[in-house]
Amino acid sequence: MEPVLIPHVHEPHAFTLETYLAHGGYRGMRAALAQAPADVIETVKLSGLRGRGGAGFSTGMKWSFVPKDVSKPKYLCVNADESEPGTFKDHVLMERNPHLLFEGCVITCHAIGAKVAYIYIRGEFYHVQRVLEAQIAEAYRAGYLGRNILGTGVDCDVYVHRGAGAYEAGEESALLESLEGKRAQPRLRPPFPAVVGLYGCPTIINNVETICNVPLIFERGVDWYKSLGPDKNTGPKLYCISGHVEKPGVYETTMDVTLRQLIYDYAGGIPGGKALKAIIPGGSSTPVLTPDSLDAQASFDGLMKAGSMLGSAAMIVMDETTDMVWVAENLTHFYTHESCGKCTPCREGSDWMLKILRKILRGEGAMRDLDLLLSVADNIGGKTLCPFGDAEIAPVVSTIQHFRHEFEHYIREGRSLVPTPDWQARQLVASH
Ligand SMILES: Cc1cc2nc3c(=O)[nH]c(=O)nc-3n(C[C@H](O)[C@H](O)[C@H](O)COP(=O)(O)O)c2cc1C
Numbered sequence: 001m002e003p004v005l006i007p008h009v010h011e012p013h014a015f016t017l018e019t020y021l022a023h024g025g026y027r028g029m030r031a032a033l034a035q036a037p038a039d040v041i042e043t044v045k046l047s048g049l050r051g052r053g054g055a056g057f058s059t060g061m062k063w064s065f066v067p068k069d070v071s072k073p074k075y076l077c078v079n080a081d082e083s084e085p086g087t088f089k090d091h092v093l094m095e096r097n098p099h100l101l102f103e104g105c106v107i108t109c110h111a112i113g114a115k116v117a118y119i120y121i122r123g124e125f126y127h128v129q130r131v132l133e134a135q136i137a138e139a140y141r142a143g144y145l146g147r148n149i150l151g152t153g154v155d156c157d158v159y160v161h162r163g164a165g166a167y168e169a170g171e172e173s174a175l176l177e178s179l180e181g182k183r184a185q186p187r188l189r190p191p192f193p194a195v196v197g198l199y200g201c202p203t204i205i206n207n208v209e210t211i212c213n214v215p216l217i218f219e220r221g222v223d224w225y226k227s228l229g230p231d232k233n234t235g236p237k238l239y240c241i242s243g244h245v246e247k248p249g250v251y252e253t254t255m256d257v258t259l260r261q262l263i264y265d266y267a268g269g270i271p272g273g274k275a276l277k278a279i280i281p282g283g284s285s286t287p288v289l290t291p292d293s294l295d296a297q298a299s300f301d302g303l304m305k306a307g308s309m310l311g312s313a314a315m316i317v318m319d320e321t322t323d324m325v326w327v328a329e330n331l332t333h334f335y336t337h338e339s340c341g342k343c344t345p346c347r348e349g350s351d352w353m354l355k356i357l358r359k360i361l362r363g364e365g366a367m368r369d370l371d372l373l374l375s376v377a378d379n380i381g382g383k384t385l386c387p388f389g390d391a392e393i394a395p396v397v398s399t400i401q402h403f404r405h406e407f408e409h410y411i412r413e414g415r416s417l418v419p420t421p422d423w424q425a426r427q428l429v430a431s432h
């Protein structure tokens, strides 16, 4: 398919307003601002756009939850935290096509009755922040942001806020806390942010890619949008592919693509002709799949059917040399480090799982440790304040489900089933 989210990404000045306008930019915004807010929301609902940040919730539906009769200001927060292992699509969008995001911000603000949008960007994305701020200034100068945009009477200010660099800051209510200058710890819900969000005011939080889809719907029409991809999984989609593939990178296609096509056609297959062993299809919070699922559709519904999730569409590919016990330890280490510590099952459980996994890696495991791991995971999943708890058990539960024999081999033999040269170095890591 012709790329529409990152269409001229390889042009040297792809990110400039001049390039954007030369490719027909800001047409979607003109069309949307000519419509009443309620009609804009209805159009987005009809397009079938689902949020690209992980949960795949209907974007138009989410916008319609913003109360119309309150006098308080309303806000849009663009979630550009992008800290999940394997995920790197949003920073490409912002770095190479920032005006698409600004266009989407103005349309979204118009739809929900907001005049201010904050782009909450991951702390480490310093370069992207500079690109965004320079291009925001350009957009103001040209009248695409600010007061009375294009003479329509619509006002919209866009600010970039750099986070402190925490995975949990991407969770929507933790993001709001962080924007307000507090620690990035989630809030109890309800009330949901659409009703009580930033500074206690109605707030919509959407992923960068979600907002970038919005102008395309108005520029090309709902029928065009719905023609891309399968029913209920419409629109263009970015996939980040990393790990054991010839050509890691960000690829744009539609959600009728299969995992096999993404790995072998788009990313060039596995180097050295090695066999595929495992796939994490949607970022580290989604359960591992095996090559049996290669023909699954890489859509929200297709991956759910296959026993995993589309998540952030960040596919991590692992070949036959991968030690799955090490994978479980590696990701659990990440989650233990990133837990915000607010609720007990997550704070204590992640550390407990890590200790057991390290015991197994050191060659000191017992068979009952596998059931203990699953039992600890069971006491975390669905029992935490935010979905981080479900995310952190995914690597543990799914690797035991699909690769239990590797864990058992470690326990029996004291070493990995996979003859990796550095397994002794891993044992050393596990002793800490
Ligand atoms: C621990 C955690 C981290 C998250 N990180 C991100 C992130 O970096 N970017 C993002 O868009 N959504 C992230 N999410 C999902 C957001 O909470 C929220 O659902 C999303 O931003 C909504 O946008 P959407 O409706 O456009 O998908 C995260 C969720 C959790 C639980």
Ligand code: SF4
Residues within 6 Å of the ligand: 168, 185, 186, 338, 339, 340, 341, 342, 343, 344, 346, 347, 384, 385, 386, 387, 388, 389
């Ligand atoms: S699940 Fe983890 S990250 Fe989420 S609130 Fe509880 S301690 Fe914090």
